[in-house]
Amino acid sequence: MAEQEKVLATEAAVELMDMLREKHGPLMFHQSGGCCDGSSPMCYPRGEFRVGNSDVLLGWIHDTPFYMSKDQYEYWKHTQLILDVVEGRGGMFSLENPEGKRFLIRSRLFE
Secondary structure, eight states: OOOOOSEEEOHHHHHHHHHHHHHHSSEEEEEOOOSGGGGSOEEEETTSSOOOTTEEEEEEETTEEEEEEHHHHHHHTTEEEEEEEEESOOOTTSTTGGGTEEEEEEEEEOO
């Protein structure tokens, strides 16, 4: 049996990623698990956020890497994450902030 992907994206997330990619070039996501903005997936121009030994690459969604802090990953490792979009303001430093939409994570347990 093939291993399930750890992170997926909805069609709405893919559409917003395409729009942001046109404006900013290649993208990346990071979710730290901290309070406030850190609990939301943050979208950056690829390479603008420095990842390190304390980050885990969960996978690629729509040609975009998605990282999570190791500490946060310990809580989420048994779940599949789905990147989605809702109306509202994004994280202060996340690229979607001025678009009136924000990325969020939905999850489901692996079976």
